Amino acid sequence: MTLHKPENLPTHIQHFIxxxxxxSVSGKQxxxxxxxxxxxxxxxxxxxxxxxxxxxxxxxxxxTDGPWPTLVPRQRSRVLHRIADLVEASDARLxxxxxxxxxLPITQALGQAQRAAExxxxxxxxxxxxxxxxxxxxxxxxxxxxxxxxxxxxLITPWNTPFMLESWKxxxxxxxxxxxxxxxAEFTPLSASLWAEIFREAGVPDGVFNLVNGIGEEAGDALVxxxxxxxxxxxxxxxxxxxxxGNAAPYLKGLSMELGGKSxxxxxxxxxxxxxxxxxxxxxxxxxxxxxxxxxxxxxEQSIYDRFVEAYAARAEKIVVGPPHDPRTEVxxxxxxxxxxxxxxxxxxxxxxxxxxxxxxxxxxLEHGNYLRPTVFADVPSSARIFQEEIFGPVVAITPFTxxxxxxxxxxxxxxxxxAYIWTGDLRRAHNFASRxxxxxxxxxxxxxxxxxxxxxxxxxxxxGHEGGYRSIDFYTxxxxxxxxxxxxxxxxxxxxx
Numbered sequence: 001m002t003l004h005k006p007e008n009l010p011t012h013i014q015h016f017i018x019x020x021x022x023x024s025v026s027g028k029q030x031x032x033x034x035x036x037x038x039x040x041x042x043x044x045x046x047x048x049x050x051x052x053x054x055x056x057x058x059x060x061x062x063x064t065d066g067p068w069p070t071l072v073p074r075q076r077s078r079v080l081h082r083i084a085d086l087v088e089a090s091d092a093r094l095x096x097x098x099x100x101x102x103x104l105p106i107t108q109a110l111g112q113a114q115r116a117a118e119x120x121x122x123x124x125x126x127x128x129x130x131x132x133x134x135x136x137x138x139x140x141x142x143x144x145x146x147x148x149x150x151x152x153x154x155l156i157t158p159w160n161t162p163f164m165l166e167s168w169k170x171x172x173x174x175x176x177x178x179x180x181x182x183x184x185a186e187f188t189p190l191s192a193s194l195w196a197e198i199f200r201e202a203g204v205p206d207g208v209f210n211l212v213n214g215i216g217e218e219a220g221d222a223l224v225x226x227x228x229x230x231x232x233x234x235x236x237x238x239x240x241x242x243x244x245x246g247n248a249a250p251y252l253k254g255l256s257m258e259l260g261g262k263s264x265x266x267x268x269x270x271x272x273x274x275x276x277x278x279x280x281x282x283x284x285x286x287x288x289x290x291x292x293x294x295x296x297x298x299x300x301e302q303s304i305y306d307r308f309v310e311a312y313a314a315r316a317e318k319i320v321v322g323p324p325h326d327p328r329t330e331v332x333x334x335x336x337x338x339x340x341x342x343x344x345x346x347x348x349x350x351x352x353x354x355x356x357x358x359x360x361x362x363x364x365x366l367e368h369g370n371y372l373r374p375t376v377f378a379d380v381p382s383s384a385r386i387f388q389e390e391i392f393g394p395v396v397a398i399t400p401f402t403x404x405x406x407x408x409x410x411x412x413x414x415x416x417x418x419x420a421y422i423w424t425g426d427l428r429r430a431h432n433f434a435s436r437x438x439x440x441x442x443x444x445x446x447x448x449x450x451x452x453x454x455x456x457x458x459x460x461x462x463x464x465g466h467e468g469g470y471r472s473i474d475f476y477t478x479x480x481x482x483x484x485x486x487x488x489x490x491x492x493x494x495x496x497x498x
Contacts, residue, residue: 003037004325006096013044013189015051015213016196018058019206025050030215032189035103035333035340036323036369044189047214052181052222055210059152059179060228062207069149069177073127080124080175082202087117087167094194098163099324101190103333103370106325108287109161116167122452123175123472130473140487146480149177150254153231153476154223156216156244157192159185159335160290160392166192169233172472174208181210181229183220185236187336189213216240224248231476234258235292238390238416238461245464256465256475258292258457260390261418263439264411265295266401269303271423272445277311279447280396283421285319285374288331289394290339292462293419293441293448297387298398299410305400309378312398313357316374321363331394333370340370343393346386350377353384354397382413390416404429412438418458419448440466 013032014021023029028046033039045051063069068076087094095110102109132145155169162184173180184192192211199209212219216236224232224247231254234244238259248255265283267276283295300308324332334340347360354377362371372394380387380397387397401407411420420439424430434442440458443449450456457466467475 003034003039004100004323005041006093006100009041009097009100010190010193011042013042013193013213015045015047015055016193016209016211017051017055018061018210019200021196024048024214025054030186032101033187033336034100035335038337038369041100042190044186044213047183047212047219047222049218049222051212051214052219052226055181055212056152056223056226056228058207059181059210062205063149063151063179066179066205066207068174068179068205068208071177073130073175076175076177077124077128079203080120080171083198083204084117084120084124086198086201087113087120091117094163094191096325097194098161098191099332101188102159102162102335103324104161104287105329105332107327107329109324112161112164116164119164119167119452120171123171126469126473127175130470140485142484142486144482146482147176147473147477148480150230150476150478151178152229153178153180153233154226154229155180155182156220156223156232156234156236157182157184158236159187160292161287162188163191163194165235166195168467169235170195170209172467173233173476174204176473176476178231178476179208179210181212181223183212183214183216183223186213186215187339221247224253225251227251230254232256233467233475241464254475256457256467257463258467259418259461259463260416261292261294261458261462262297262388262390262414262416263293263295263419263421264297264299264437265421266299266407266411266423266433267301267304267308268407268424268426268429269301270425272425273304273308273311275445276423277308277315279421279423281312281315281319283447284396285316285331285394288334289374290335290392294392295419295421296391296396297410297414298396299401299407300398301407302400302402309357309398313376313378316358316376319374321366321371321373331374334372334393335370337370339392340372343372343391343395346389346391346393346395347372347375350375350380350384350386350395350397353386354378354380359394382410388414404433408433408436415461416458417460418462419443421446421448
């Protein structure tokens with residue numbers, strides 16, 4: 001099958017520092033692959049410490065000497081709305097490039113581009129409408145809160161839906177008046193490079209946005225350890241999050257980390273069966289299964305277990321796996337051969353740990369590229385690695401349970417705690433179960449529908465801190481409490497000798 005290449009595809013991707021495109025000081029580069037043929041389509045500048053130093057210096061100058069941090073919220077809001085307009089106007093092009101670079105199905109990539117625009121609109125409105133705390137003690141005291149941007153924010157983003165997830169960090173960081181250095185994932189640097197021209201056209205001053213490509217152990221490590229970067233927002237693997245936590249500790253940096261997940265979808269016998277099937281299929285196989293909140297462990301009540309497994313496997317077999325640019329495709333190509341090999345290793349492990357009921361191999365006619373049919377394992381014990389470990393691909397484990405307590409025990413039996421999905425017709429059970437499941441986010445009789453006003457984050461190994469809504473504003477701003485005495489000041493009088 002012929003590789004679909006977008007027009008005007010760059011062959012070399014540079015850093016963007018202080019309003020200028022530039023290569024690494026060292027001249028180092030790395031190859032960038034597309035996932036359909038695993039061919040090299042571009043080289044990218046490989047950022048080192050000296051490149052991060054230049055980017056941080058530019059961001060610091062823009063923060064201390066430039067107008068961006070001192071603009072009133074309405075002025076920054078107008079710029080963010082222009083960014084959203086530009087993203088919306090080019091959503092088809094953005095989606096085409098994202099699909100080419102990541103292997104995501106084009107219809108899903110388009111939705112992610114549109115969500116990126118919404119992220120900017122949301123924070124553009126929030127910083128204008130935001131109200132801070134004011135407390136009065138009548139006739140005695142008034143207390144209020146001042147907010148100010150913190151400085152240079154280091155943003156480290158993953159390779160799954162990269163453009164949208166970059167917007168999730170860029171929008172609140174810029175809305176609150178900070179300047180930024182973005183380090184995108186090395187697997188997918190293409191869409192990150194689009195931000196530079198979008199921001200320039202929208203009126204973002206030079207130095208406010210800086211981009212350094214590179215390997216996490218090099219560019220990412222230098223950004224985390226830089227003394228002039230007080231904030232790090234990271235989305236990625238839990239193991240990498242642990243390293244960042246340790247490396248940032250000597251500098252007492254502010255950290256927000258959204259890490260891995262192995263989220264359960266719990267289906268009770270009284271659930272809407274068809275709705276649960278639809279949601280749990282979409283919940284793990286959308287975005288090629290490469291999503292942190294994927295419901296990749298499905299726990300099903302014993303009385304409907306056989307019926308559920310049969311129906312689920314039959315539907316999984318019908319999911320359309322194909323070229324990412326084809327609008328009929330529901331599962332595309334996994335992002336990179338290195339990641340693809342990891343996912344395949346779990347498939348082989350699953351053959352020993354569970355009962356394969358769907359998928360497990362390449363689709364017919366797609367012998368080349370990082371393709372895998374949606375793979376379903378049933379009868380998976382909680383001790384199995386495919387039950388415990390994050391696979392981050394189109395692979396799901398189904399496990400039976402007999403009662404609520406066993407379901408809860410199974411749900412909480414992994415080190416992760418990002419999301420949980422509960423399907424039941426019993427409202428009391430739904431709320432009680434939600435309060436006891438170890439997850440930062442819970443959806444009841446619902447798929448993963450995000451409301452940007454609510455906190456996004458996990459517990460246990462799934463994260464540190466929350467972003468979204470006012471939690472993002474809190475993370476990206478200093479908060480100063482101011483206290484004013486309205487009457488006479490009464491203090492215990494030291495030193496009077498009385």
